[in-house]
Amino acid sequence: MALQKRISKVDRQEGLRDLIKSDPFVTDEELAEKFHVSIQTIRLDRLELGIPELRERVKQVAENNYQKVRSLGGNEIVGELIDLKLGERGISLLETTSSMAFSKTNIVRGHHIFSQAESLAMAVIDAEVALTGVSNIKYLSPVTAGDKLVAKAEVVRVRGNSHFVHVKINVNSMQVFRGKFILVALKDKKGVEEI
Amino acid sequence: MALQKRISKVDRQEGLRDLIKSDPFVTDEELAEKFHVSIQTIRLDRLELGIPELRERVKQVAENNYQKVRSLGGNEIVGELIDLKLGERGISLLETTSSMAFSKTNIVRGHHIFSQAESLAMAVIDAEVALTGVSNIKYLSPVTAGDKLVAKAEVVRVRGNSHFVHVKINVNSMQVFRGKFILVALKDKKGVEEI
DNA sequence: TAATTATTAGTATCAGGTACTAAATATAAG
DNA sequence: CTTATATTTAGTACCTGATACTAATAATTA
Numbered sequence: 352m353a354l355q356k357r358i359s360k361v362d363r364q365e366g367l368r369d370l371i372k373s374d375p376f377v378t379d380e381e382l383a384e385k386f387h388v389s390i391q392t393i394r395l396d397r398l399e400l401g402i403p404e405l406r407e408r409v410k411q412v413a414e415n416n417y418q419k420v421r422s423l424g425g426n427e428i429v430g431e432l433i434d435l436k437l438g439e440r441g442i443s444l445l446e447t448t449s450s451m452a453f454s455k456t457n458i459v460r461g462h463h464i465f466s467q468a469e470s471l472a473m474a475v476i477d478a479e480v481a482l483t484g485v486s487n488i489k490y491l492s493p494v495t496a497g498d499k500l501v502a503k504a505e506v507v508r509v510r511g512n513s514h515f516v517h518v519k520i521n522v523n524s525m526q527v528f529r530g531k532f533i534l535v536a537l538k539d540k541k542g543v544e545e546i
Numbered sequence: 547m548a549l550q551k552r553i554s555k556v557d558r559q560e561g562l563r564d565l566i567k568s569d570p571f572v573t574d575e576e577l578a579e580k581f582h583v584s585i586q587t588i589r590l591d592r593l594e595l596g597i598p599e600l601r602e603r604v605k606q607v608a609e610n611n612y613q614k615v616r617s618l619g620g621n622e623i624v625g626e627l628i629d630l631k632l633g634e635r636g637i638s639l640l641e642t643t644s645s646m647a648f649s650k651t652n653i654v655r656g657h658h659i660f661s662q663a664e665s666l667a668m669a670v671i672d673a674e675v676a677l678t679g680v681s682n683i684k685y686l687s688p689v690t691a692g693d694k695l696v697a698k699a700e701v702v703r704v705r706g707n708s709h710f711v712h713v714k715i716n717v718n719s720m721q722v723f724r725g726k727f728i729l730v731a732l733k734d735k736k737g738v739e740e741i
Numbered sequence: 742t743a744a745t746t747a748t749t750a751g752t753a754t755c756a757g758g759t760a761c762t763a764a765a766t767a768t769a770a771g
Numbered sequence: 772c773t774t775a776t777a778t779t780t781a782g783t784a785c786c787t788g789a790t791a792c793t794a795a796t797a798a799t800t801a
Contacts, residue, residue, distance in 0.1 A: 360747070376609070378788070389749050394790080404789055406601065406756090413608035414571070427648070429657070453622070461678035462624070462664045466657035483656035485684045555778070573757070584780050589759085599758055601787090 357387050364396050375408040428474050429466040430502065438477035438506060443467060445500040452496040459494040468518040468530050471504045476514050478536035488530035498522045512536040552582055559591050570603040610645075623669050624661040625697065633672035633701060638662060640695040647691040654689040663713040663725050666699045671709050673731035683725035693717045707731040 358366070363386050370385070371377060379397070383390040397404070403411075430445030451463045469483055494500065501521050508515040513533055520528035553561070558581050565580070566572060574592070578585040592599070598606075625640035646658045664678055689695065696716050703710040708730055715723035 375612075376605075380788080391750075392748055395748080398790095406604075406788070409601075409608045410571075410604050412612055413604045417607060460665070462657060462661035465660055465664070469657050469660070470655070483685050487682050489680050490678050575757085586781075587779055590779080593759095601757070 360396075363388070364400055367393070367396050368400060368402070371402055371408070375412050376405070378405050427470070429463070429470045430500070432471075432474065433501075435474065437475070439475070440506065441471055441475040441504045443471045443474075443502045443504075445502070447494060447496050447498050447500060449496040457496045459496055459498070461490055464490065464494060464500065464520060464528050465530070467500055467502050468504075468520060468528060469532065471502045472516040472518050472530075472532040472534060475504045475506060475516060476534050476536065478512075478514075483532060483534055485533040486530055488528070490528055492522075492525065492527045494522060494527050498527075500527070555591075558583070559595055562588070562591050563595060563597070566597055566603070570607050571600070573600050623665045624658070625666065625695070627666075627669060628696075630669065632670065633704075634670070635701065636666055636670040636699045638666045638669075638697045638699075640697070642689060642691050642693050642695060644691040652691045654691055654693070656685055659685065659689060659695065659715060659723050660725070662695060662697050663699075663715060663723060664727065666697050667711040667713050667725075667727040667729060670699045670701060670711060671729050671731065673707075673709075678727060678729055680728040681725055683723070685723055687717075687720065687722045689717060689722050693722075695722070697723075 357363075366386065367382065370382065379390050379393045382393045386393070396402075402408075428443065430443040432441065432443050434440075434442040445463070445467045447459045447463065449457065452459045465488065468488070469486070473483070499522065502518055503521075504516055504518045506514060506516050513535055516532045516534060518528075518530045518532065519526055552558075561581065562577065565577065574585050574588045577588045581588070591597075597603075623638065625638040627636065627638050629635075629637040640658070640662045642654045642658065644652065647654045660683065663683070664681070668678070694717065697713055698716075699711055699713045701709060701711050708728055711727045711729060713723075713725045713727065714721055
């Protein structure tokens with residue numbers, strides 16, 4: 352029999368915590384093998400550390416992200432479409448959460464704001480598919496997690512298959528972002544021949 | 547005994563499919579109650595419809611979203627940091643997937659590209675926390691799902707707490723994006739000085 | 742060496758199933 | 772109406788990944 356190179360209890364529990372954090376899908380059995388201890392020891396460890404069982408962890412991951420992904424790019428539009436006049440203007444609402452922010456400062460990462468603006472700009476274009484060509488954007492004020500972002504998009508000019516859209520985002524009627532998008536409609540597939 | 551207002555098999559199976567789709571966390575037992583049939587009937591239905599059991603469904607939801615959130619803002623940096631010289635330059639790699647693209651065209655949504663660029667720009671700044679102030683960006687060519695995006699960031703100028711960073715993104719040495727970011731380092735907690 | 746702590750073994754039980762057999766009940770066809 | 776077929780229900784054995792508990796063994800410390 353090979354020597355079991357076991358580590359101390361505290362070290363194991365620390366490693367356990369990290370491992371489960373980085374991979375919530377790991378079973379007690381796999382953990383037992385990894386740390387060269389019995390499955391019972393792992394269960395005692397989890398009990399002491401207050402870490403729930405695999406199925407509970409998986410469920411939590413599923414439930415947490417079920418919501419988030421919907422407002423975070425899994426869909427065609429980031430945020431919730433409130434109003435839309437195709438080819439003219441549109442309004443969308445995005446409720447920011449701490450998962451969108453830097454943990455230290457609670458300030459929402461810029462690309463979430465950008466994503467809301469860009470996807471609204473694209474939604475407002477009256478064409479099958481559009482692709483962002485150029486954009487000039489400006490963040491005017493930091494956004495804190497919990498803020499409700501109201502984005503307003505307006506089509507200001509259409510030239511050929513280029514669409515110029517201005518997007519403004521407000522929090523409580525204070526402007527936090529503005530951006531000018533030039534979107535190009537693709538005529539890859541059928542039905543987007545000319546605008 | 548009260549009359550059981552049962553619906554036809556096809557209708558039930560249709561309802562079943564919809565219900566599970568809208569709530570993947572529902573058990574066979576709950577479904578049986580909802581449709582006034584036995585648990586075995588529900589299981590036969592799932593078998594016929596090819597719908598996996600609760601735990602499998604929850605696991606799939608968890609796994610799907612675990613990936614997405616990681617590559618879409620759950621982390622501090624979007625993509626994988628390959629190289630970093632703090633305050634000077636940095637390189638990151640992002641492997642695009644179909645979940646980042648429009649289902650119709652398979653073209654990656656712009657904000658994913660932007661997110662990679664912005665987060666790399668912020669990572670490269672030698673400061674505790676930075677906030678995107680202004681950015682001027684341009685998408686040069688559409689990116690298809692599966693493409694590997696290599697982003698290169700370079701700090702070109704530092705004035706006060708304003709950092710000017712250029713980011714270029716290539717796919718197979720073909721440039722698909724460029725952007726100029728002005729990032730403002732925050733002083734401790736408060737104070738976003740004028741740019 | 743004794744006391745204490747850590748680990749392992751083993752059993753009963755649970756949820757939410759699969760897989761299978763068999764029986765009861767509906768519904769349709771002759 | 773009666774038979775044939777489809778549908779639903781009942782019941783059993785088994786599975787995974789656990790909890791909860793008791794008891795014994797091994798390792799460490801006083």
